[in-house]
Amino acid sequence: MHLSRIAGGCRALQRSSPHISWKPTGKRQQTIAAEVRRSGIGLHSGAATTARLLPAMAGEGRYFVLSLGRSRIPATIEHAVNSPLCTTLCYGGAMVRTVEHLLSALEVCGVDNCRIEIEGGEEVPFLDGSAKHWVEAIVHAGMCEATDFNGNTNEKMAPFLYGPQYVCRGDSFIIAFPSSKLYITYGINFPKVPAIGCQWFSCSMDPDTYSKEIASSRSFCIYEEIQHMHDAGLIQGGSIENALVCSAVSGWLNPPLRFNNEPCRHKILDLIGDFSLFARNGHQGLPFSHIIAYKAGHSMHVDFVRRLANIW
Incomplete structure (x- = not known):
C-alpha cells in the first residue's frame, strides 16, 4: 500500500507540467523539529512583525497563516502575484509579501513542510537582509521526518x-x-x-x-x-x-x-526563494538543472516558474 501511494503521488506530479519529470530522491519529507520565532521590521511596510515557524504534516508543504485570519496561503506559484522589489503571495483575500529569503532558506535546508505564522502585519521580517539568521534558526531547531494523519511518512520527489x-x-x-x-x-x-x-x-x-x-x-x-x-x-x-x-x-x-x-x-x-514556489505537497521546488540568469529579478524568476508549471 505504501508503494502504491508513492506511485500515485508521482503520477499526479508528472501530470502537473509537460516540462518536468518528478523522480524519487530516496529521502523522506521533513519538517522542522521545534518552533522557531524571529521578529523584525518588514522591508516595505516598516511594520514590526514576527514569524513563527511550526512543524507541519507530510504532504502539507509550506504555507503562511496571518494572525488576522485563518486562511492558509500556500507557498506555491499559483498564488504569486506581481509586486515591486519582492515576492508576494495572495489567497482568499489574504496577502503576505517579502517571502523570498525565508523560503530560500527553507528550500535548501530541506524543510519541506512548514506552517509559517505571521503576526503584526502582512510581511515577513527582513532581519539583516539575508537568509543567514533563518538558516541558523533552522539548524538550531533541527528537523525530523514529517508524518501524515495516519503516522505515515512520504517519499520526497524532486523535479x-x-x-x-x-x-x-x-x-x-x-x-x-x-x-x-x-x-x-x-x-x-x-x-x-x-x-x-x-x-x-x-x-x-x-x-x-x-x-x-x-x-x-x-x-x-x-x-x-x-x-x-x-x-x-x-x-x-x-x-x-x-x-x-x-x-x-x-x-x-x-x-x-x-x-x-x-x-x-x-x-x-532570491532566485532560490522564488523557484521554491514550484514545490507542492512537500516535494522539492528547485529543479535539478543548470540555471543561468542575467539581469533578472523577482518578476522574471516568478514568470520562469510559471512557465515550468505550465501556467504561463
Whole structure:
C-alpha cells in the first residue's frame, strides 16, 4: 500500500507540467523539529512583525497563516502575484509579501513542510537582509521526518527538466538546462554604478554551499534611487542595518561587504526563494538543472516558474 501511494503521488506530479519529470530522491519529507520565532521590521511596510515557524504534516508543504485570519496561503506559484522589489503571495483575500529569503532558506535546508505564522502585519521580517539568521534558526531547531494523519511518512520527489527552458526580456534572461546536479550561475550589470559594475557567480547548490557562500549575502540598493522608492511607498523599513547601499558617485556607503560580489550572490539567494514556489505537497521546488540568469529579478524568476508549471 505504501508503494502504491508513492506511485500515485508521482503520477499526479508528472501530470502537473509537460516540462518536468518528478523522480524519487530516496529521502523522506521533513519538517522542522521545534518552533522557531524571529521578529523584525518588514522591508516595505516598516511594520514590526514576527514569524513563527511550526512543524507541519507530510504532504502539507509550506504555507503562511496571518494572525488576522485563518486562511492558509500556500507557498506555491499559483498564488504569486506581481509586486515591486519582492515576492508576494495572495489567497482568499489574504496577502503576505517579502517571502523570498525565508523560503530560500527553507528550500535548501530541506524543510519541506512548514506552517509559517505571521503576526503584526502582512510581511515577513527582513532581519539583516539575508537568509543567514533563518538558516541558523533552522539548524538550531533541527528537523525530523514529517508524518501524515495516519503516522505515515512520504517519499520526497524532486523535479528534473526534460529539456532547456528559458524566459527573456531584452538583454535579461533566465535559461535552464537539464542536469543531474543543481547548479546556478547568475550575472548582474550596473554600468552606471562602478562599485557594483558587472558581476558573475556560479556554484553548485547544496546545504553546505548555500550556508557558506549564499545565505549571508544581503539585499542591496542604489542610493540615488532610495527617495523615489520611498515616495512610491516602498522600503519604508529599509536601513543600513538591513541592506547594502551603494552610490553611483561615492561607492558603498555601509561597508564592509561580506563577499566582493555580495550583490550577485544575493540574487542567487532570491532566485532560490522564488523557484521554491514550484514545490507542492512537500516535494522539492528547485529543479535539478543548470540555471543561468542575467539581469533578472523577482518578476522574471516568478514568470520562469510559471512557465515550468505550465501556467504561463
